[in-house]
Amino acid sequence: MLNKSPDLNHLFHALADPARRAMVARLTLGPAPVSELARPLPMSLPSVMQHLAVLESAGLVSSHKVGRVRTCAVQAEALQLAEQWISATRRQWERRLAE
Amino acid sequence: MLNKSPDLNHLFHALADPARRAMVARLTLGPAPVSELARPLPMSLPSVMQHLAVLESAGLVSSHKVGRVRTCAVQAEALQLAEQWISATRRQWERRLAE
Numbered sequence: 001m002l003n004k005s006p007d008l009n010h011l012f013h014a015l016a017d018p019a020r021r022a023m024v025a026r027l028t029l030g031p032a033p034v035s036e037l038a039r040p041l042p043m044s045l046p047s048v049m050q051h052l053a054v055l056e057s058a059g060l061v062s063s064h065k066v067g068r069v070r071t072c073a074v075q076a077e078a079l080q081l082a083e084q085w086i087s088a089t090r091r092q093w094e095r096r097l098a099e
Numbered sequence: 100m101l102n103k104s105p106d107l108n109h110l111f112h113a114l115a116d117p118a119r120r121a122m123v124a125r126l127t128l129g130p131a132p133v134s135e136l137a138r139p140l141p142m143s144l145p146s147v148m149q150h151l152a153v154l155e156s157a158g159l160v161s162s163h164k165v166g167r168v169r170t171c172a173v174q175a176e177a178l179q180l181a182e183q184w185i186s187a188t189r190r191q192w193e194r195r196l197a198e
Contacts, residue, residue, distance in 0.1 A: 009115050016111035021184070028192035079189045085120070085184040093127035093175050 007059065011082045019043065020051050024060055028076035034063075034070045070075035106158065110181045113157035118142065123159055126173035133145050133162075133169045 014020055023037050038048040052072065055061040059078040063070050113119055122136050137147040151171065154160040158177040162169050 008120065009117060011117035015185070016108050018108065021188075023106065023193070025188055028188055029195055059132060071163045074190050074192055076189055079185055079192070083185040083189060086114075086178055086185065088105065089120075089124055089127055090175055090182060092124070092177045093173055093178070096127060096129055 007078075007081060008085055010058040011060065011078055014054050014060050015082065017054075019029065019048075020055055022047075023051060023055060023072075024074055024079075027061060027072055031071050031073040034072060037072060101132060106177075106180060107184055109157035110159065110177055113153050113159055115180065116150065116153075118147075119154055122150060122171075123173055123178075126160060126171055130170050130172040133171060136171060178184075 015024070017069065019041050021042065026032060026037055026040075034045075034048065036044055037052070041048055052061065052063065056063060059075055061072050062075055063072040065071075114123075118140050121140065125131060125136055125139075132149065133144075133147065136151070137144055140147055151160065152160065155162060158174055160171050162171040162172055164170075
Protein backbone atom coordinates (compact mmCIF):
# COMPACT_ATOMS: atom_id res chain seq x y z
CA MET A 1 0.00 0.00 0.00
CA LEU A 2 2.81 2.42 0.83
CA ASN A 3 4.49 3.97 -2.16
CA LYS A 4 8.04 3.67 -0.85
CA SER A 5 9.50 5.62 -3.73
CA PRO A 6 13.00 6.34 -2.47
CA ASP A 7 13.25 9.08 -5.09
CA LEU A 8 10.43 11.11 -3.58
CA ASN A 9 11.73 10.53 -0.05
CA HIS A 10 15.17 11.80 -1.00
CA LEU A 11 13.82 14.61 -3.15
CA PHE A 12 11.54 16.10 -0.52
CA HIS A 13 14.18 15.61 2.17
CA ALA A 14 16.70 17.47 0.00
CA LEU A 15 14.25 20.35 -0.52
CA ALA A 16 13.47 20.66 3.22
CA ASP A 17 16.54 22.82 3.89
CA PRO A 18 16.87 26.54 3.01
CA ALA A 19 20.56 26.29 2.06
CA ARG A 20 19.85 23.43 -0.31
CA ARG A 21 16.88 25.27 -1.83
CA ALA A 22 19.11 28.34 -2.29
CA MET A 23 21.70 26.19 -4.07
CA VAL A 24 19.05 24.70 -6.38
CA ALA A 25 17.59 28.17 -7.06
CA ARG A 26 21.07 29.51 -7.93
CA LEU A 27 21.69 26.60 -10.29
CA THR A 28 18.48 27.26 -12.21
CA LEU A 29 20.33 30.34 -13.53
CA GLY A 30 23.04 28.08 -14.96
CA PRO A 31 25.87 25.77 -13.82
CA ALA A 32 28.20 27.13 -11.13
CA PRO A 33 31.39 26.10 -9.34
CA VAL A 34 31.02 25.08 -5.69
CA SER A 35 32.84 28.23 -4.60
CA GLU A 36 30.12 30.37 -6.18
CA LEU A 37 27.34 28.30 -4.61
CA ALA A 38 29.04 28.68 -1.24
CA ARG A 39 29.66 32.44 -1.40
CA PRO A 40 26.20 33.69 -0.29
CA LEU A 41 25.70 30.93 2.27
CA PRO A 42 26.45 31.61 5.96
CA MET A 43 28.38 28.38 6.48
CA SER A 44 31.74 26.68 5.97
CA LEU A 45 32.77 25.04 2.70
CA PRO A 46 32.61 21.55 4.27
CA SER A 47 28.98 22.25 5.25
CA VAL A 48 28.22 23.35 1.70
CA MET A 49 29.82 20.12 0.43
CA GLN A 50 27.58 18.11 2.76
CA HIS A 51 24.49 19.86 1.42
CA LEU A 52 25.75 19.28 -2.11
CA ALA A 53 26.09 15.56 -1.34
CA VAL A 54 22.44 15.45 -0.21
CA LEU A 55 21.35 17.23 -3.41
CA GLU A 56 23.43 14.86 -5.55
CA SER A 57 22.14 11.74 -3.84
CA ALA A 58 18.57 12.98 -4.41
CA GLY A 59 19.38 13.45 -8.11
CA LEU A 60 18.63 17.18 -7.96
CA VAL A 61 22.18 18.28 -8.78
CA SER A 62 25.03 16.76 -10.74
CA SER A 63 28.65 17.86 -10.62
CA HIS A 64 31.89 17.25 -12.43
CA LYS A 65 35.43 18.21 -11.55
CA VAL A 66 38.00 19.66 -13.92
CA GLY A 67 41.35 20.28 -12.26
CA ARG A 68 40.48 21.81 -8.92
CA VAL A 69 37.11 23.19 -9.90
CA ARG A 70 33.91 21.20 -9.26
CA THR A 71 31.04 22.59 -11.35
CA CYS A 72 27.43 21.87 -10.40
CA ALA A 73 24.27 21.79 -12.51
CA VAL A 74 20.61 21.38 -11.63
CA GLN A 75 18.80 18.22 -12.82
CA ALA A 76 15.36 19.49 -13.70
CA GLU A 77 13.86 16.00 -14.16
CA ALA A 78 14.16 15.48 -10.41
CA LEU A 79 12.37 18.77 -9.69
CA GLN A 80 9.69 17.65 -12.09
CA LEU A 81 9.20 14.34 -10.26
CA ALA A 82 8.54 16.16 -6.98
CA GLU A 83 6.27 18.65 -8.73
CA GLN A 84 4.30 15.83 -10.37
CA TRP A 85 3.55 14.11 -7.07
CA ILE A 86 2.32 17.34 -5.50
CA SER A 87 0.26 18.50 -8.45
CA ALA A 88 -1.34 15.07 -8.96
CA THR A 89 -2.25 15.01 -5.27
CA ARG A 90 -3.66 18.54 -5.39
CA ARG A 91 -5.64 17.76 -8.55
CA GLN A 92 -7.16 14.69 -6.89
CA TRP A 93 -8.34 16.94 -4.08
CA GLU A 94 -9.81 19.43 -6.57
CA ARG A 95 -11.64 16.65 -8.40
CA ARG A 96 -13.17 15.58 -5.11
CA LEU A 97 -14.30 19.16 -4.40
CA ALA A 98 -15.89 19.35 -7.85
CA GLU A 99 -17.98 16.20 -7.32
CA MET B 100 20.25 35.61 1.25
CA LEU B 101 18.78 32.39 2.60
CA ASN B 102 15.04 32.16 2.34
CA LYS B 103 14.48 30.58 5.74
CA SER B 104 10.79 30.00 5.13
CA PRO B 105 9.88 27.65 7.96
CA ASP B 106 6.75 26.71 6.05
CA LEU B 107 8.69 25.23 3.15
CA ASN B 108 11.12 23.49 5.50
CA HIS B 109 8.28 21.83 7.39
CA LEU B 110 6.27 21.12 4.26
CA PHE B 111 9.03 19.35 2.37
CA HIS B 112 10.10 17.51 5.52
CA ALA B 113 6.53 16.31 6.02
CA LEU B 114 6.35 15.07 2.41
CA ALA B 115 9.66 13.17 2.67
CA ASP B 116 8.03 10.11 4.25
CA PRO B 117 5.96 7.49 2.38
CA ALA B 118 3.47 6.97 5.25
CA ARG B 119 2.82 10.70 5.46
CA ARG B 120 2.42 10.96 1.68
CA ALA B 121 -0.02 8.03 1.81
CA MET B 122 -2.03 9.82 4.51
CA VAL B 123 -2.16 13.03 2.46
CA ALA B 124 -3.12 11.09 -0.68
CA ARG B 125 -5.95 9.33 1.20
CA LEU B 126 -7.21 12.66 2.54
CA THR B 127 -7.45 14.16 -0.94
CA LEU B 128 -10.41 11.76 -1.38
CA GLY B 129 -12.15 13.40 1.58
CA PRO B 130 -11.85 13.75 5.37
CA ALA B 131 -11.22 10.54 7.32
CA PRO B 132 -10.96 9.42 10.94
CA VAL B 133 -7.49 8.50 12.19
CA SER B 134 -8.49 4.82 12.38
CA GLU B 135 -9.17 4.80 8.64
CA LEU B 136 -5.88 6.56 7.88
CA ALA B 137 -4.07 3.99 10.01
CA ARG B 138 -5.72 0.87 8.54
CA PRO B 139 -3.56 0.43 5.41
CA LEU B 140 -0.32 1.51 7.12
CA PRO B 141 2.09 -1.16 8.40
CA MET B 142 2.64 0.53 11.78
CA SER B 143 1.14 1.05 15.23
CA LEU B 144 -1.49 3.67 15.99
CA PRO B 145 1.00 5.73 18.09
CA SER B 146 3.31 5.85 15.04
CA VAL B 147 0.43 7.02 12.88
CA MET B 148 -0.33 9.72 15.47
CA GLN B 149 3.31 10.87 15.32
CA HIS B 150 3.14 11.14 11.54
CA LEU B 151 -0.14 12.99 11.87
CA ALA B 152 1.51 15.47 14.25
CA VAL B 153 4.22 16.17 11.65
CA LEU B 154 1.57 16.72 8.97
CA GLU B 155 -0.41 19.03 11.26
CA SER B 156 2.61 21.07 12.30
CA ALA B 157 3.47 21.53 8.60
CA GLY B 158 -0.07 22.77 7.98
CA LEU B 159 -0.81 19.96 5.52
CA VAL B 160 -3.54 18.36 7.61
CA SER B 161 -6.03 19.65 10.16
CA SER B 162 -8.02 17.53 12.58
CA HIS B 163 -10.87 17.88 15.02
CA LYS B 164 -12.16 15.52 17.65
CA VAL B 165 -15.81 14.74 18.33
CA GLY B 166 -16.27 12.31 21.19
CA ARG B 167 -13.61 9.68 20.67
CA VAL B 168 -13.23 10.17 16.93
CA ARG B 169 -10.54 12.44 15.53
CA THR B 170 -11.30 13.35 11.90
CA CYS B 171 -8.56 14.62 9.60
CA ALA B 172 -8.72 16.77 6.49
CA VAL B 173 -6.11 17.85 3.96
CA GLN B 174 -5.17 21.54 3.77
CA ALA B 175 -4.65 22.10 0.08
CA GLU B 176 -3.16 25.60 0.49
CA ALA B 177 -0.08 24.00 2.05
CA LEU B 178 0.30 21.60 -0.86
CA GLN B 179 -0.01 24.59 -3.16
CA LEU B 180 2.79 26.46 -1.36
CA ALA B 181 5.19 23.56 -1.90
CA GLU B 182 4.06 23.19 -5.51
CA GLN B 183 4.58 26.91 -6.13
CA TRP B 184 8.20 26.85 -4.94
CA ILE B 185 9.04 23.88 -7.16
CA SER B 186 7.22 25.13 -10.25
CA ALA B 187 8.71 28.64 -9.95
CA THR B 188 12.17 27.10 -9.64
CA ARG B 189 11.62 24.80 -12.61
CA ARG B 190 10.25 27.69 -14.72
CA GLN B 191 13.33 29.77 -13.92
CA TRP B 192 15.46 26.92 -15.23
CA GLU B 193 13.34 26.68 -18.40
CA ARG B 194 13.65 30.44 -18.98
CA ARG B 195 17.41 30.09 -18.76
CA LEU B 196 17.36 27.23 -21.31
CA ALA B 197 15.28 29.36 -23.68
CA GLU B 198 17.73 32.30 -23.66
